[in-house]
Amino acid sequence: MEKISVGKNFHLELMRRIKLIRELCFSGKISEAVKLLFTCDHYCDPQTYAFLLQETINLKESKLGRRIHTHMIINGHVPNHYLTTKLAIFYAKTGVLDSARYLFDEMPHRGLVPWNAIISGYVQNGLEQQGLDLYYSMRVSGLCPDHFTFASVFRACAGLAKLEHGKRAHCVMMKIPKLRDNVVVSSALIDMYFKCTSPCDGRRVFERASDRNVVSWTALISGYGNHGNTTEALYLFHRMIEEGTRPNYVTFLAVLSACSHGGFIDAGWKYFNSMEKEYGIIPKGEHYASMIDMLGRAGKLEEAFEFIKKSPCKEHSVVWGALLGACRIHGDEKLGKIVAETFFELQPDNIGKHIVLSNTYAALDMWEKSAELRQSIGMLGTKKEPALxxxxxxxxxxxxxxxxxxxxxxxxxxxxxxxxxxxxxxxx
Incomplete structure (x- = not known):
């Protein structure tokens, strides 16, 4: 469609195109909507920009979101406070934190929504300390946190294993009556206590909660599984079903992981097979990887290899990565070579896989192969950032x-x- 020319029917045509842009947004055709936007030049209104940005957030279309912002800039559109907030949320959710922080810092008045967006953005991108620091800055500003704030703060404390900070935030939350029984917050709180090695506190939060759903049950099951208490994790899984909560695919990931950590191989097979038969949940690559991990920990490498070959996920690198790790642990050089080649072939340009493979070859005393891969990483001009x-x-x-x-x-x-x-x- 060509650009609008100023003339007799200019306003009618502009309104028609803006209406069409919004209709395309509502129907999920965001790419077509953005193309149409670029035919309207500087005549687009803030509400339409907001519609477009919200759709890019929902669909995680970061490139299209940046194009919308570019359109604003080249046409001299200065976003109002609402639109600036939308842009900050977009950049925070798509991981472009420098841009999100710049927009956030430039806001003359910051409400709870932009604070939540920037805190969540940092936490979700592995910068938990920055997210926690921003939470304290928000508290100093006098704003009252809501359930979105606390969900992010508890995730930050879990990632940093900062129990005392988590307890402080918990105390603040308890002073806000409407949040005490919020299932989103309680689930994040349970997860935090378990990851901060305080399972008794996590269990206490769960038992006192008046409202429980599959997320809170899964957080509890996962917590016990990760702490090596497989028996309690499986007991809770059955209790959850008895109390009328249906498991989802994340619940089964927690159950299979618990079986893997506890060496409950027969139980693992039982729960894996029940997913589709009893609950209509088709296992994903992560479920198959959990089964491979379970078999690998038990030293059943050949069985794991045959399981992958028969599975519908044999093209998923995550399952081969799980078996490769098991080969490295058990020092199976012969199978390790086969698995390593398949693992690498699935994504040959992935630098992370070069490093994993190089380390695996070194662990299997295949030093020439390890050196070759290290050299190839250097030729690609990529340097691995050290883990802190x-x-x-x-x-x-x-x-x-x-x-x-x-x-x-x-x-x-x-x-x-x-x-x-x-x-x-x-x-x-």
Whole structure:
């Protein structure tokens, strides 16, 4: 469609196109709507921009969202407060945090919605500390948190294993009556307590909740499974069904993971087979990967290999990755070679897989193969960012990496660590 020309029927044609853009948004045809937007030049209104941005958020269409923002800029459209908030939400949800933070910082008045968006954006992208810091800044500003705020804060505390911060947020939440029985918040709170090694508190939150759904049940089952208490996890799964809550595919992931960690192979097969037969849930790649992990932990590598070959997910790299990890742990060089080749062939340009494979070859004493892959990573001009760890000591967060000697007392730290290791080895 050609651009609108100023003339006798200009306003009628403009209104027709804007109406069509909105109709395309409602029907999910966002790509066509954005194409039509670029025929309207600087005549688009804020409401239409907001409709378009919301649809890109719903459909996770980051490229199209950026094109909409580009259209605003090249046509000199200065977004109002509502539209600026929409843009901040869009960038936060699509992981472009620098742009989201810039828009957020430029807002003269910040309501709860932009605060929640930016906090959630940081937490969902693995920057939990920044998200937690923003929560405290929001509290200083005088705004009252809602269930979206607390869900993000509890996830941040879970990711950072900051129990005391989680308990403080829990105390604040309890002072807001309408949030005490919110199932979204309680589920995040259960998950936080378990990940912060306080399962008793997590169980207490669950038992006191007046409203439970599949999410809160799954959080509890997953918590016990991750803590190695498979028996309790499976008991809770059956209790959930008896109380009338139907499991979903995430619940079965938690159950299969629990069986894997506990070595409950027969039970694992039973629950896996019941997914489609009894509940109509078709297993996904992650479920097959859990089964492979379960068999791999038990040393049943050939059985796991045959299971993959017969599965509908044999083209999923996640299942081959699970078996590759098992081959590395058990030192099965022969099968490891076969699995490694298949794993690599599925996504040969994935740098992360180059690194995983190189480490696997090294673990299997296949040093030439490992060196070749390391060389190929260098030729691609890609450098792996070092993995950082952090620990909180007396309220201060310290970040470090393997072999880090940046601390002024690093020599004494390593001497103490070596002495502790020696003492532990002596004690068996």
């Amino acid at each position: 760890s952090s620990v909180e000591v007396k309220g201060e967060v310290w970040t470090f990496l393997v072999g880090d000697k940046s601390h002024e007392e690093s020599e004494m730290i390593y001497e103490t660590l070596n002495a502790l290791n020696f003492t532990l080895m002596e004690g068996g």
